Amino acid sequence: MSAHVKARGEFLWFFQRVTALLLVYFLGMHIVILHFIRKGTITFASVAEKFAANPVFYKVFYFIFIPALLFHAFNGAWSVFVDYNPPEKARKITGAVFWVIGISLTVLGIIAVNSLLGGVK
Amino acid sequence: MEKTFRILRYDPEKDQEAHFQDYKVPYEKGLTVLEGLYYILENLDATLAFRSSCRAAICGSCAMHINGQYRLACRTQVSALNSDLITVRPLSHLTILKDLVVDLKPFFDNYKKIEPYLQPEKAEPAKEFTQSEKERGKIDKLVDCILCAACYGSCPVASTNPKYLGPQALVAALRFINDSRDGKTQERLAIVANDEGIFRCHTIFNCQQVCPKDIDPTNAILKLRGKSFMSKLTGKI
Amino acid sequence: MRKKNQLVKLYDDFTLNFNTGTIAWLLHRVTGVLLLVYFLMHAFVIGSAVHGHVNFDTALAKVQTPFFHILEIGLIGVIFFHLINGVRLLIIDLTGLSKAHKVLFWIFMAALVVFMAYTARMILTNVLSEAGGSLK
Ligand code: SF4
Ligand code: FES
Numbered sequence: 153m154s155a156h157v158k159a160r161g162e163f164l165w166f167f168q169r170v171t172a173l174l175l176v177y178f179l180g181m182h183i184v185i186l187h188f189i190r191k192g193t194i195t196f197a198s199v200a201e202k203f204a205a206n207p208v209f210y211k212v213f214y215f216i217f218i219p220a221l222l223f224h225a226f227n228g229a230w231s232v233f234v235d236y237n238p239p240e241k242a243r244k245i246t247g248a249v250f251w252v253i254g255i256s257l258t259v260l261g262i263i264a265v266n267s268l269l270g271g272v273k
Numbered sequence: 274m275e276k277t278f279r280i281l282r283y284d285p286e287k288d289q290e291a292h293f294q295d296y297k298v299p300y301e302k303g304l305t306v307l308e309g310l311y312y313i314l315e316n317l318d319a320t321l322a323f324r325s326s327c328r329a330a331i332c333g334s335c336a337m338h339i340n341g342q343y344r345l346a347c348r349t350q351v352s353a354l355n356s357d358l359i360t361v362r363p364l365s366h367l368t369i370l371k372d373l374v375v376d377l378k379p380f381f382d383n384y385k386k387i388e389p390y391l392q393p394e395k396a397e398p399a400k401e402f403t404q405s406e407k408e409r410g411k412i413d414k415l416v417d418c419i420l421c422a423a424c425y426g427s428c429p430v431a432s433t434n435p436k437y438l439g440p441q442a443l444v445a446a447l448r449f450i451n452d453s454r455d456g457k458t459q460e461r462l463a464i465v466a467n468d469e470g471i472f473r474c475h476t477i478f479n480c481q482q483v484c485p486k487d488i489d490p491t492n493a494i495l496k497l498r499g500k501s502f503m504s505k506l507t508g509k510i
Numbered sequence: 511m512r513k514k515n516q517l518v519k520l521y522d523d524f525t526l527n528f529n530t531g532t533i534a535w536l537l538h539r540v541t542g543v544l545l546l547v548y549f550l551m552h553a554f555v556i557g558s559a560v561h562g563h564v565n566f567d568t569a570l571a572k573v574q575t576p577f578f579h580i581l582e583i584g585l586i587g588v589i590f591f592h593l594i595n596g597v598r599l600l601i602i603d604l605t606g607l608s609k610a611h612k613v614l615f616w617i618f619m620a621a622l623v624v625f626m627a628y629t630a631r632m633i634l635t636n637v638l639s640e641a642g643g644s645l646k
Binding site: 159161163231236237 | 463466467473501505
Binding site: 169172173175176179180183187188192193194195196197200221225226228229232236257260261263264267268272 | 516539542543545546549553556557559560562563566567570571574582586589593596597600603632640
């Protein structure tokens with residue numbers, strides 16, 4: 153019974169759903185905080201001011217939000233990609249590219265949030 | 274009264290492309306789409322090719338796309354379609370051999386992958402394996418599958434990924450997993466719990482929509498996901 | 511017969527199985543891809559914060575014209591569809607209520623319409639008041 157057994161997919165499937173639930177909260181809050189409650193133009197100073205009111209909350213918030221979003225986005229894209237039954241080589245390359253972009257954007261996002269938390273210098 | 278049957282014709286030896294051809298079929302109460310096709314074959318055009326056998330929704334030979342949905346031609350009353358135009362196409366995702374006849378090999382290859390036969394673990398009893406009413410109840414709906422491939426033809430994932438097991442094979446996998454006589458549950462889960470099995474499904478529900486036996490393959494896939502996740506969590510394989 | 515390309519296949523599958531499940535799936539996919547593309551642009555703009563507030567403010571000023579604010583209505587619509595359809599699939603995944611998918615689809619689409627009416631009103635009010643006008 154082994155000819156057709158492939159790598160199991162439970163965890164990717166499960167985390168896609170876990171991150172989906174996380175995003176309902178985090179993305180919802182993100183839009184409400186930064187776009188709905190908006191007075192005038194958003195600037196570095198206006199965001200920094202919001203963040204300064206509750207730095208720990210915003211730090212934790214974005215440290216969970218950003219990785220969850222990137223996982224959900226690239227795992228979703230991967231799922232679309234695999235639907236087209238790509239050859240093994242294309243899978244390897246695309247998988248590696250997704251990981252590299254995903255991780256670098258996570259790092260970039262966290263640095264950006266950190267500099268916003270630092271306020272206008 | 275007459276009905277127009279618009280049928281997708283394709284003869285690989287003559288035609289470059291598939292094309293529609295119209296036939297006028299006299300209507301009388303109780304006419305099924307399959308009878309309409311037989312009328313055409315016997316009276317209008319002997320070159321028309323289609324599959325059928327039981328004429329009673331048992332054999333699963335006559336699944337085709339009829340007016341907006343995949344159906345069994347033998348079980349579809351022309352009157353129920355509420356239209357004077359009956360458009361008939363073969364099943365999708367499979368190579369057309371001639372007219373409405375398609376090559377079902379990829380469909381059956383996927384079916385074979387899930388090893389569709391009982392594999393008992395317990396020692397063979399002297400007479401036979403018995404099942405309680407409750408045990409049998411667990412496979413009631415699932416054993417009704419007639420392998421008509423309507424679900425396979427309706428699935429957009431099967432369209433682009435021929436390696437995807439497809440709704441029917443996954444229904445069959447659950448049928449053996451749920452069977453009290455079968456002992457290979459974990460091995461069967463391992464066959465389906467990957468990105469060419471239950472995790473390739475995007476819950477589009479077309480298979481539920483078209484299944485002539487009302488089996489709800491989407492639900493079978495959801496159940497398999499729950500089972501495989503539990504087996505992964507508890508460390509069985 | 512010629513081999514069909516992927517777009518023709520998609521069109522065929524869509525028209526031959528025209529029901530809520532197919533529509534929801536295609537929209538979920540299209541919105542998902544749109545959001546990924548949007549997110550990459552978003553990261554590009556917000557990422558400029560690492561170069562200090564001057565770069566950030568010039569980048570952000572470019573995307574805060576009335577035109578972009580009105581586009582945001584579309585963006586929130588795309589997000590909300592993807593979100594609410596995802597919740598629908600999650601509910602079905604967890605409860606196994608696969609037969610309820612059509613009812614849930616229409617309920618959620620009604621919620622989408624209500625939510626979008628509210629969002630559009632609010633964003634238009636903001637844009638107008640910034641331009642010195644008002645909705646009333
Ligand atoms: S699950 Fe239903 S639609 Fe699919 S092959 Fe079996 S009977 Fe046909
Ligand atoms: S002819 Fe047997 S199922 Fe229709």
